[in-house]
Amino acid sequence: MRDVAIIGIGIIKWGELWEKSLRDISVEAALNCFDDAGTDRVDAITIGCMSSGLFNRQEHLSSLIADYLGKLYTPSTRVESACASGGLAVRTAFLEVASGVSDYALALGVEKMTDVSGGGATSALSSASDYDYEAFHGITFPGLYALMAKAHMDRFGTTREQLAQVSIKNHYNGSLNPNAQFPFKITLVQVLSSTMIADPLRLFDCSPITDGAAAVLLTTVEEARKLNKHPLVIISGVGSSTDTIALSQREDILKLGAVENATRRALKMAGKTIRDVDFAEVHDCFTIAEILIMEAIGLVKQGEAGPAVLNGLTALNGKFPINPSGGLKSKGHPVGATGVGQIYEAVSQLRGESGKRQIPNAKIALTQNMGGSGGSSVVHILEAR
Amino acid sequence: MRDVAIIGIGIIKWGELWEKSLRDISVEAALNCFDDAGTDRVDAITIGCMSSGLFNRQEHLSSLIADYLGKLYTPSTRVESACASGGLAVRTAFLEVASGVSDYALALGVEKMTDVSGGGATSALSSASDYDYEAFHGITFPGLYALMAKAHMDRFGTTREQLAQVSIKNHYNGSLNPNAQFPFKITLVQVLSSTMIADPLRLFDCSPITDGAAAVLLTTVEEARKLNKHPLVIISGVGSSTDTIALSQREDILKLGAVENATRRALKMAGKTIRDVDFAEVHDCFTIAEILIMEAIGLVKQGEAGPAVLNGLTALNGKFPINPSGGLKSKGHPVGATGVGQIYEAVSQLRGESGKRQIPNAKIALTQNMGGSGGSSVVHILEAR
Numbered sequence: 061m062r063d064v065a066i067i068g069i070g071i072i073k074w075g076e077l078w079e080k081s082l083r084d085i086s087v088e089a090a091l092n093c094f095d096d097a098g099t100d101r102v103d104a105i106t107i108g109c110m111s112s113g114l115f116n117r118q119e120h121l122s123s124l125i126a127d128y129l130g131k132l133y134t135p136s137t138r139v140e141s142a143c144a145s146g147g148l149a150v151r152t153a154f155l156e157v158a159s160g161v162s163d164y165a166l167a168l169g170v171e172k173m174t175d176v177s178g179g180g181a182t183s184a185l186s187s188a189s190d191y192d193y194e195a196f197h198g199i200t201f202p203g204l205y206a207l208m209a210k211a212h213m214d215r216f217g218t219t220r221e222q223l224a225q226v227s228i229k230n231h232y233n234g235s236l237n238p239n240a241q242f243p244f245k246i247t248l249v250q251v252l253s254s255t256m257i258a259d260p261l262r263l264f265d266c267s268p269i270t271d272g273a274a275a276v277l278l279t280t281v282e283e284a285r286k287l288n289k290h291p292l293v294i295i296s297g298v299g300s301s302t303d304t305i306a307l308s309q310r311e312d313i314l315k316l317g318a319v320e321n322a323t324r325r326a327l328k329m330a331g332k333t334i335r336d337v338d339f340a341e342v343h344d345c346f347t348i349a350e351i352l353i354m355e356a357i358g359l360v361k362q363g364e365a366g367p368a369v370l371n372g373l374t375a376l377n378g379k380f381p382i383n384p385s386g387g388l389k390s391k392g393h394p395v396g397a398t399g400v401g402q403i404y405e406a407v408s409q410l411r412g413e414s415g416k417r418q419i420p421n422a423k424i425a426l427t428q429n430m431g432g433s434g435g436s437s438v439v440h441i442l443e444a445r
Numbered sequence: 446m447r448d449v450a451i452i453g454i455g456i457i458k459w460g461e462l463w464e465k466s467l468r469d470i471s472v473e474a475a476l477n478c479f480d481d482a483g484t485d486r487v488d489a490i491t492i493g494c495m496s497s498g499l500f501n502r503q504e505h506l507s508s509l510i511a512d513y514l515g516k517l518y519t520p521s522t523r524v525e526s527a528c529a530s531g532g533l534a535v536r537t538a539f540l541e542v543a544s545g546v547s548d549y550a551l552a553l554g555v556e557k558m559t560d561v562s563g564g565g566a567t568s569a570l571s572s573a574s575d576y577d578y579e580a581f582h583g584i585t586f587p588g589l590y591a592l593m594a595k596a597h598m599d600r601f602g603t604t605r606e607q608l609a610q611v612s613i614k615n616h617y618n619g620s621l622n623p624n625a626q627f628p629f630k631i632t633l634v635q636v637l638s639s640t641m642i643a644d645p646l647r648l649f650d651c652s653p654i655t656d657g658a659a660a661v662l663l664t665t666v667e668e669a670r671k672l673n674k675h676p677l678v679i680i681s682g683v684g685s686s687t688d689t690i691a692l693s694q695r696e697d698i699l700k701l702g703a704v705e706n707a708t709r710r711a712l713k714m715a716g717k718t719i720r721d722v723d724f725a726e727v728h729d730c731f732t733i734a735e736i737l738i739m740e741a742i743g744l745v746k747q748g749e750a751g752p753a754v755l756n757g758l759t760a761l762n763g764k765f766p767i768n769p770s771g772g773l774k775s776k777g778h779p780v781g782a783t784g785v786g787q788i789y790e791a792v793s794q795l796r797g798e799s800g801k802r803q804i805p806n807a808k809i810a811l812t813q814n815m816g817g818s819g820g821s822s823v824v825h826i827l828e829a830r
Contacts, residue, residue, distance in 0.1 A: 061544055061545040061546070081577070104685075110504060111498050111504050113496050113498040113499045113569075113572055114498045114499065114502075114504070116576065117499075117571075117572050117576045117580065118572055118575075118576040118577075119495060119496050119499070119525060119527055119572040119573050120525075120526060120527040120572070120573045120574075120690050120816055120817050120820055120821065121525075122525070122526045122687065122821065123526065123527075123687040123688065123689070123690045123703075123816065123817070123820040123821045124575065124690050124820075126687040127687065127688075127689045127690065127694070131687075132687065132688065132689065132702070133686050133687060133688065133702060133703065133706045134686075134687060135684075135685035135686060135687065135707075135710075136526070136685075136687045136821070137524050137526065137533055137536075137537065137685070138524065138525045138526060139522050139523065139524050139525075139537075140504060140505075140506075140507070140523045140524075140525060141505060141507045141508065141521070141522065141523060142504055142505040142508075148522055151522075152522065152524075152537065152540070154546075155537070155540040155541060155544050155546060156540060158544040158545070158546065159446055159540045159543040159544035159545075160446040160543070160544075161446070161540060161543065161683070184498075186502075187498055187502050187503055187504040187505070188504050188505045189505075190503075190509065191501065191502045191503040192466070192503075195502065298546070299520075300489075300520035300521075300522070301518050301519075301520060302507065302508040302511040302512065302516075302517065302518060302519060302520065302521045303508065303512075303517065303518065304508070304512045304517065305505050305508045305509050305512065309512070317517075317518060318508075318518065321518045322520075325520075431505055431508065432505050432508070435505055435508040435509075436505065436507065436508045436521070
């Protein structure tokens with residue numbers, strides 16, 4: 061297996077981009093990535109997009125974007141695993157380079173969620189749950205995560221204030237990120253008095269609807285050393301796992317089995333433990349998700365994540381910062397782009413280019429992307445060399 | 446790069462399967478594949494499906510199928526490139542094994558096109574064209590291929606009888622295939638008197654709407670030799686390419702650039718030329734498509750495919766049989782399953798297990814899968830060893 065490095069990263073400002081189309085934002089992020097890399101050589105493209113079909117009535121996105129990017133005839137593959145599609149695109153680009161089939165592989169994540177066709181964004185998103193047994197009967201993702209939040213509060217005594225602290229922390233970090241959709245701080249009073257969405261989750265517990273794209277360029281470590289444009293960042297571990305997509309089918313709705321397994325695989329491949337990792341970007345689609353993920357990646361024991369957040373463990377200046385980018389809550393959640401956006405942030409931190417939100421001496425990062433209510437997860441370990 | 450073999454193949458009878466769901470047919474094909482392989486070991490799953498979102502309001506299919514297959518926590522990736530999704534699933538499974546990330550990879554293709562939600566199958570399929578510039582204005586795939594047929598007849602003198610012969614040949618082959626949706630012969634008179642769909646294409650020039658699934662299991666050649674259950678079949682070449690998905694953007698609407706490039710890449714990797722290949726399974730979504738593909742893969746010069754079909758070059762007992770399975774026309778076209786079904790047929794032929802439709806001494810096969818009006822194509826070279 062060939063060693064793989066990330067030599068370019070590109071993003072755009074995420075938000076409600078009414079004046080831009082699906083193809084516009086894809087190309088813009090990819091061109092920013094080429095600029096950063098100092099090369100536009102691409103032997104293969106992988107695109108993470110959850111549902112350009114339901115959102116935009118546009119499948120066949122892999123070819124459409126290759127064409128609009130000026131890369132006609134380049135092999136291009138769209139991958140999908142609901143909101144974990146972006147992470148999976150990076151993993152598939154890794155396979156291209158690691159196998160030797162491609163020397164340069166571009167992973168692009170994109171989702172255009174405003175100005176959509178059909179039943180609107182919430183309806184399209186519900187296709188990430190088990191349609192026959194969940195969505196058809198009316199439950200949406202805020203409802204599914206509210207069930208997990210209620211259970212966590214009941215079993216472990218997790219409090220509303222602890223949940224709120226996830227959002228407050230991430231908005232603080234996001235206020236330092238010029239590409240975030242909502243780059244401002246929020247207070248405990250604001251979270252607790254925001255509109256109820258699905259009890260106990262309020263508006264400020266939920267990530268937003270976002271248009272966005274991000275891209276990263278992969279090649280071999282050998283090639284990266286030759287180019288030598290940026291401090292070297294390698295992908296030392298990749299892990300992917302599935303779980304039931306129906307929450308009702310899990311043995312324990314408070315265990316994210318896909319996150320546990322994907323993390324174990326990625327750490328094993330990298331020859332590391334969670335204690336070796338300096339910081340993480342994780343999938344806080346709802347505040348309770350970040351709590352459950354902290355437990356699933358082994359950072360704290362089950363039931364201990366709530367107090368840990370309140371005590372500052374995961375703050376930007378804490379022992380294990382989580383979501384320095386602002387996370388899904390503040391940076392935004394264009395579902396197919398999110399996993400690639402996480403890699404963007406991790407590389408930026410490992411290069412020491414994150415400005416006001418820079419984590420000092422960050423050498424090893426973990427990124428964790430998730431689909432649905434935990435039905436899939438993709439984890440990467442990145443290292444500065 | 447590790448050498449890759451196909452050790453298991455599975456399919457179901459394709460057709461209008463009103464009593465079976467998306468998950469039913471996926472699992473059935475995969476279990477048939479495990480039976481054939483004599484093992485159900487799977488380290489990674491890749492699923493080719495064009496649009497379970499628009500057809501069935503079900504994204505996140507990768508996890509759903511892993512779960513229903515009894516393979517919880519196994520990494521699973523859905524890949525999509527319109528009607529080339531199945532071929533792309535096989536290519537991605539190849540990357541899993543070739544890279545060393547996975548030792549056993551299952552590639553599954555599936556589409557459930559009857560009993561669908563929303564605007565029906567034709568509307569969902571139109572999302573494989575450029576939505577903003579083609580589908581939105583009302584053109585469908587029969588219309589796009591009719592434009593190509595008209596142009597080919599005009600420029601090269603291709604006749605209605607030559608087009609019809611593609612369908613007659615494929616139905617003859619399909620009559621020998623117990624898994625085909627329409628396993629019966631048809632006559633010239635039947636083709637020429639069938640309902641006009643988009644002038645000059647009639648009903649019997651068009652592949653049908655189909656529910657279906659197929660699966661293949663890949664591992665290293667080394668592992669395959671140890672198992673030694675079937676005659677060894679290796680994947681010696683993989684090729685993928687894009688083109689514009691909008692027909693209006695092509696320099697020449699009679700050149701399938703994606704097919705040309707994918708074929709060139711696959712043959713180069715295998716160290717072969719088209720003259721070395723014994724037979725092919727190709728993407729005859731419409732009769733004119735098979736004509737254009739014969740020219741794009743280099744079997745005959747541009748403009749010469751029509752007469753060549755009529756002269757029997759591609760008949761089951763011809764010099765270069767095409768679509769011994771019956772092709773998309775007779776076997777059916779469950780879009781995401783089609784590319785995997787082609788690999789099923791090629792392996793069956795190379796093993797010498799194809800019964801009445803067996804091609805004698807078949808040693809090297811080419812499979813060619815295509816998305817939209819040629820916006821993408823995936824080609825594989827398989828060899829009996």
